[in-house]
Structures are given as C-alpha cells and as structure tokens.
Amino acid sequence: MLSSLPTEAKADTARTAATDEAVLDPDAMRQPLPDAFYCVGRSDTLKAGALRAVELNGEQIVLGRDKAGALFAMRDRCPHRGMALSRGRFDGEAVTCPFHGWRFGTDGQCRDVPTLSSADAADFSRIVVQRFPIRESAGFVWVNPYLGGPSGDVPALPELGFAPAGSLVVELVVEASFDLTTLSLVDPGHVAFVHDSWWFRPSKDLREKVKTFTPTPHGFTMSSHATTTSSPVYKLLGGVPEVEIEFRLPGVRLERIEAGAKRVANYTFATPLTHNRTMLTNALYWNMPVLNLLTPLARPLMRQFLTQDQQVLQHAQAGLDRKPTMVLFGQSDLPSQWYFRLKREALQAARETRSFRNPLIRQELRWRS
Ligand code: FES
Numbered sequence: 001m002l003s004s005l006p007t008e009a010k011a012d013t014a015r016t017a018a019t020d021e022a023v024l025d026p027d028a029m030r031q032p033l034p035d036a037f038y039c040v041g042r043s044d045t046l047k048a049g050a051l052r053a054v055e056l057n058g059e060q061i062v063l064g065r066d067k068a069g070a071l072f073a074m075r076d077r078c079p080h081r082g083m084a085l086s087r088g089r090f091d092g093e094a095v096t097c098p099f100h101g102w103r104f105g106t107d108g109q110c111r112d113v114p115t116l117s118s119a120d121a122a123d124f125s126r127i128v129v130q131r132f133p134i135r136e137s138a139g140f141v142w143v144n145p146y147l148g149g150p151s152g153d154v155p156a157l158p159e160l161g162f163a164p165a166g167s168l169v170v171e172l173v174v175e176a177s178f179d180l181t182t183l184s185l186v187d188p189g190h191v192a193f194v195h196d197s198w199w200f201r202p203s204k205d206l207r208e209k210v211k212t213f214t215p216t217p218h219g220f221t222m223s224s225h226a227t228t229t230s231s232p233v234y235k236l237l238g239g240v241p242e243v244e245i246e247f248r249l250p251g252v253r254l255e256r257i258e259a260g261a262k263r264v265a266n267y268t269f270a271t272p273l274t275h276n277r278t279m280l281t282n283a284l285y286w287n288m289p290v291l292n293l294l295t296p297l298a299r300p301l302m303r304q305f306l307t308q309d310q311q312v313l314q315h316a317q318a319g320l321d322r323k324p325t326m327v328l329f330g331q332s333d334l335p336s337q338w339y340f341r342l343k344r345e346a347l348q349a350a351r352e353t354r355s356f357r358n359p360l361i362r363q364e365l366r367w368r369s
C-alpha cells in the first residue's frame with residue numbers, strides 16, 4: 001500500500017494541493033476509485049446458468065447469467081449465516097444456498113426459506129442480498145463494487161470499434177497495489193528496461209520521443225502518430241500504422257492500431273482484487289482472419305510480456321512496503337502524475353455530486369525510450 005501521495009512536481013500541484021487535500025481524505029487517494037466499473041473476466045466464459053465467484057476491491061461477489069442471458073452480481077454471502085452463495089445451485093432463475101436451502105432471485109430478494117413451517121408467520125420478503133451494477137463490453141464483464149449513494153459520473157466502459165476476427169486474452173495476478181499496477185499502464189519509462197524481448201523491442205537503444213497528449217473524458221490520449229518503432233509486431237500489419245493510446249480511469253489502457261482497413265486493438269485493464277493484489281487483463285483483438293493462425297504463437301509472448309510487468313511490479317511493491325514514497329520525475333513521469341490528478345478530480349466530483357471536469361490540458365511531452 002502507498003501510505004503517502006507521490007511526490008509531484010511542485011509547480012504543477014502546489015496550487016491545487018492546498019485546496020484538494022484539505023477536503024479529500026488522503027486514504028481515499030490511496031484506494032482504487034470506488035465508484036467505477038472494473039473488469040471481472042471474459043463474457044463468453046460466463047454461460048447461462050453459471051455462477052462465478054470473484055473478488056473485487058475486497059468484496060466477495062458472485063456473478064451469474066440467468067436463463068434469458070441477463071447478468072447479475074451480488075454479494076457472495078448468504079444473509080442467514082454467511083455461506084458463499086457461489087457454492088450453491090443456480091437453476092437459471094434463483095440461487096439456492098447450500099447450507100439451509102434459502103433461495104434468492106437474481107434481484108437479490110429472498111424467495112423461499114424451505115425450513116419454515118406453514119404455521120410460522122416469519123416474513124422473508126425483507127431479506128435481500130446486496131446487488132452490484134454489472135455490464136458487458138468489449139467481450140468482458142464489468143462490475144461496479146460501489147455501495148454508496150449517487151456520486152459523479154462513472155467512466156465509460158471501453159468498447160471495440162470494429163468486428164474482431166479473433167482475440168487473445170491473458171490474465172495475470174500481480175501482488176502489488178492497484179495504483180502501482182495502473183501506473184505501469186501510463187509509464188513510457190519502463191518499456192525499454194522491462195519489455196526488452198527481441199520480438200517486441202529489437203533495438204536496445206533509447207531514442208528521443210515527442211508525443212502529443214490530449215485530454216479525453218476521464219483520461220487522456222496519446223495522439224495518433226506514425227509509429228517510429230521497428231517492432232516486428234507492427235511489421236506484421238504492413239505499412240506504417242497509426243497508433244493511438246488512450247488511458248481512462250479507473251485503470252484502462254486502450255491501444256488502437258490502424259493500417260488501412262486493418263485493425264488491431266490491445267486493451268489492458270487493471271482490476272483491484274484486494275489492497276495488495278491486482279489483476280492485469282490484456283486483450284488483443286484483430287480484424288484480419290489470417291492472424292488467427294498466429295494465436296498459439298502469440299499467447300506465450302503476451303504472457304511473457306505481462307509476466308515482465310508482474311515481476312518488476314512485485315519487487316517495486318516490496319520496496320514501497322518498506323518506504324511508501326515515490327519520486328515522480330521528468331516528463332516521462334508526467335502521465336503518472338496525471339493519473340493521480342484525474343483520480344483526485346473524480347473523487348472530488350463524487351463528493352460534490354457533479355460531473356467530472358478533466359483537469360488536464362493538451363500538451364507535448366518529450367522523453368527517451
Ligand atoms: S447460510 Fe444460507 S441458508 Fe443458511
């Protein structure tokens with residue numbers, strides 16, 4: 001856990017710090033954004049009639065899909081004696097607790113207490129299991145674990161702008177905080193040192209980069225540009241592709257690559273499981289059927305890439321556990337500072353039940369990577 005905010009460039013935040021931190025609970029800044037949808041797994045693995053237990057921001061949640069195909073998410077805890085409802089039976093309409101057989105509809109309402117005598121006047125209609133908002137988008141299931149009242153607007157779910165011919169998904173649990181893991185999604189400085197596999201980065205030299213960043217709803221985009229990388233992955237597309245990378249709260253990185261009619265999207269989602277465990281989900285989609293042949297080859301490479309992040313993040317977390325401060329330094333760390341500014345604004349907007357106002361401005365950044 002980070003126990004203090006990162007050191008930010010003084011000039012950048014001195015003005016806002018005095019006002020923001022007076023009203024914001026510093027603890028809240030160390031937590032994942034509470035009122036937001038997080039990726040909890042692939043859509044296609046949650047079949048009708050299935051239940052799945054997931055952990056999200058410290059909550060135990062049971063997900064399911066009813067007979068009609070509608071998703072639901074509720075607290076994975078029977079109100080009677082705390083049994084995990086995910087261990088129960090689901091007939092596509094109601095979940096039966098395996099301990100004493102109480103039945104709950106997918107709306108969380110208790111429908112039946114089979115042990116009640118017909119002479120017993122006890123009324124079970126007021127017994128409910130807490131429900132959570134649940135959605136589907138880009139082939140994934142998303143749950144908002146927030147239980148508070150109405151707050152600001154929540155960040156939009158990522159969508160895929162084309163019909164994919166195929167996709168490849170790798171999930172990896174990182175023993176690190178949500179913030180540290182999410183920073184790796186907006187950190188150009190680590191790429192040359194951590195992701196140095198031949199197939200991703202054949203040249204070991206650091207090169208000067210200039211990128212334009214533009215604010216977007218709940219985040220920022222690194223504007224389209226002709227890529228300068230000589231990566232074989234890009235070469236596969238033929239020609240010079242246009243690449244656009246968007247970061248969006250709470251922890252979503254959307255990389256979209258276009259070359260003529262060819263499309264590739266590489267989406268990465270961070271999901272807080274507990275305060276020190278974060279799931280990284282990487283999904284690669286493409287619209288050229290011929291690339292489906294490469295899936296068996298690409299899967300271990302994608303796993304290797306994510307494992308590189310996992311290993312370095314876990315070691316960094318150990319260092320932050322000993323001394324929980326960071327020095328965010330230079331322009332390559334500005335996107336990391338922006339992450340905290342975006343989160344701070346989202347928390348403040350929620351407190352004031354108003355719309356999110358992006359605090360960032362269009363900016364050109366230079367670094368070597
Ligand atoms: S614990 Fe669920 S029915 Fe008793």
Ligand SMILES: [Fe+2]
Nearest residue numbers: 184194195309
């Ligand atoms: Fe990385």
